[in-house]
Structures are given as structure tokens and as C-alpha cells.
Amino acid sequence: MKAAAFGYHAPEGAAEAVSLLAGLGEDAKPIAGGQSLVPMLALRLAMPEHLVDLRRADDLRGVERRNGDLWIGAMTSQAAIEGSAAVARDVPLLARATPLIGHFQIRNRGTLGGSLSHGDAAAEYPAVALALGARFEVLSPRGRRTVAAADFFTGVYETDLAEDEILTGAAFPVRRDRSGFAVEEFARRRGDFAIAGAAVAVELDPGGRVARCGIGLFGLGSTPLRAAADTFDALGARPWAERAHRELRASGETRRSVAFGIDQLTPQELQVARLVAQGLSNREIGERLFLSPRTIGSHLYRIYPKAGVGSRTELATVIVGSDPD
Ligand SMILES: Cc1cc2nc3c(=O)[nH]c(=O)nc-3n(C[C@H](O)[C@H](O)[C@H](O)COP(=O)(O)OP(=O)(O)OC[C@H]3O[C@@H](n4cnc5c(N)ncnc54)[C@H](O)[C@@H]3O)c2cc1C
Numbered sequence: 001m002k003a004a005a006f007g008y009h010a011p012e013g014a015a016e017a018v019s020l021l022a023g024l025g026e027d028a029k030p031i032a033g034g035q036s037l038v039p040m041l042a043l044r045l046a047m048p049e050h051l052v053d054l055r056r057a058d059d060l061r062g063v064e065r066r067n068g069d070l071w072i073g074a075m076t077s078q079a080a081i082e083g084s085a086a087v088a089r090d091v092p093l094l095a096r097a098t099p100l101i102g103h104f105q106i107r108n109r110g111t112l113g114g115s116l117s118h119g120d121a122a123a124e125y126p127a128v129a130l131a132l133g134a135r136f137e138v139l140s141p142r143g144r145r146t147v148a149a150a151d152f153f154t155g156v157y158e159t160d161l162a163e164d165e166i167l168t169g170a171a172f173p174v175r176r177d178r179s180g181f182a183v184e185e186f187a188r189r190r191g192d193f194a195i196a197g198a199a200v201a202v203e204l205d206p207g208g209r210v211a212r213c214g215i216g217l218f219g220l221g222s223t224p225l226r227a228a229a230d231t232f233d234a235l236g237a238r239p240w241a242e243r244a245h246r247e248l249r250a251s252g253e254t255r256r257s258v259a260f261g262i263d264q265l266t267p268q269e270l271q272v273a274r275l276v277a278q279g280l281s282n283r284e285i286g287e288r289l290f291l292s293p294r295t296i297g298s299h300l301y302r303i304y305p306k307a308g309v310g311s312r313t314e315l316a317t318v319i320v321g322s323d324p325d
Contacts (some may be wrong), residue, residue, distance in 0.1 A: 097125070127218040131199040
């Protein structure tokens, strides 16, 4: 299948990008390295009317010390992070996690900001950001704001970003003395998304006690924090589990992640799936349900794995097969 037609815009900087996004409205989407978005366009999971390409925005690229942290621009490629001496020295966990992302061809184009904004619960970078307590910089026509990693990932492929906001960069705390880091993952083949993984950052106080321990799990739940809570529950690690649940409640999450099957869809997801089965486009479904085409795309991104399908045609088959009449 080919992507639906879209308008293409290539702003020269971050400010121009957000003003374009605001002007074009909910039918516009930023594109960074395209390693996640282009497959979504090809499968018509996303059908934006306009793409705002961030590639020419040099102010979104770079690795530098800012206010004691290591700031990395959103458009910095994963390959540049992998090759950066500053990242290896100051944020070793990020340096160690990067080679685990896909293959070098993907890392050549894929970006830090794209990976964080995509919010894939199986991706390495969100888990690393959570383990390290990174802070994200967000820009919109209303100005700049900062969001803690723990508040940014709100669900499967869902983040705290509004439609007219872009991620401009992330500030990672620079490693301190007496700290240690590890990232481990299990994948079927080298370069595949991890089936499960963990990123851990530990810092000791002068007395040798643990002063801070950050854990980000990936591939294990709807968000890295959700995954941590579920794992601590399973391990019976009560103090950690309670803390993770407290943080989840504070971030507004109340629903637990679900198993596979059409019966696992929420009523609204089922409604969307039925309209897909009738052959309607994201725009037409959005018009019926008073939702933006982008929201329908996000619903579909959740519906496919829940229903165990990989295309609109397969979804239609499953829906028709499950309908009693
Ligand atoms: C075969 C294959 C294997 C892969 N394996 C892995 C893996 O093991 N681990 C892993 O983590 N990833 C993996 N990926 C995904 C890859 O890391 C992507 O690079 C990454 O998820 C998205 O980055 P991108 O720059 O390509 O973003 P894009 O695909 O361009 O964009 C992704 C999403 O983020 C939004 N977006 C992008 N930049 C911004 C921004 N600055 N502000 C706001 N929104 C933005 C876009 O609108 C889109 O919704 C794999 C991809 C492929 C094709």
C-alpha cells in the first residue's frame, strides 16, 4: 500500500515549524527521521494532510552542556549520539542503549526526538530517559515548557505533546561519581525491537548507600512506568511497587494494560474498528465521531496490536468474523 497524498513543508527552524503546525491545524504532523512515521504512512495508520519536515531545523540538532546537564537536540540522529564522546563520557547509559536500536541504517536517520515523541513502550530511549530522570523541552506558539520524563509518556504511543507542540530537545543529568548504569534487553534477532528490556541508573551516597535508583523497563507495559509497576508487583517488591503506583496515579493513569483480542477493545476503539471495516478513511471516521484524523490514527495504532492484525483489511476480516449479525 502507498501513503495517501500529503502537502510537504520544510521549515528552516523550530519557531517556523511550530507556527506552520499551528496554522495547518490538526491535519499536520511533524516528521523527523521517518523511521516510524513512514511505515505508518505506508500502512495508512496515519494519514496526515500535511507533513512538516524538521530536517532543515539546525537549531534542533546538537549535543552540548546546558545548566549542568547534557542537552541533546531532538533532531540529533541516533548515529550522532552513538558516536558522541560527550554522550559516552557524561551520559553513559544513553551511549550504551543506542547501539541496541534497530540497525545502523535506522540509527543514521532515526532521531532522539522522534523516538521520544513516538512513545513506543518497546523503545530504548523512553526507558533510558525515565531511568535517568531526563527533562524534555517542548515548544509551541505559546512558548517553551519543560516536562519531566516521568510525566511525558502517557500511554501506548501517547505522550504529553499537544498537536501544535514539538519536542526541541532533552536535558540528561550528567553522570556523577559513585554511579553505575546498565541496560539489558532480550530480542529475537539482533536489530529487532526488544521483547523486554531494562535500563538502570544507580547512584551511591558517600556512605555507600543507594541515594538514587532509576529503572526504566521497555516492552513490558503500556508505558515504561506502567511496566515498572507491573514488574515490581510480580516480584513482590512492595516499597518500589507502591512508589511506582503512586507515580502512575499522579500522572493520571488508572487503567491497567490489556491482553490481545477484539474483545479487549474499548467501546470507542470498537466503534473505530467497525467503521474501518466499512471501508471509511481516517478523515471520514473522524467526521462521524467528531475526532481528528490524527486521533483516529492513534486509535488504530493501539487497535492493531490489541486485535492482533497488521492492516485495515485484516482488521475488517476480524471485525466481520466477530460480529454476531
Ligand atoms: C526495522 C526497524 C527497527 C527498529 N528498531 C528499533 C529498536 O530496536 N528500538 C527503537 O527504539 N526504535 C526502533 N526503531 C524505530 C526507530 O528508532 C525510529 O527512529 C524512532 O522510533 C523514530 O524516530 P524518527 O526520527 O525516525 O521519527 P519519525 O518516524 O519521523 O517520527 C515518529 C513520530 O514522532 C513524531 N515526531 C518526530 N519528531 C518530533 C518532534 N521533534 N516533536 C514532536 N513530534 C515529533 C512524528 O510526528 C511521528 O509521530 C526501528 C525502526 C525500524 C524501521
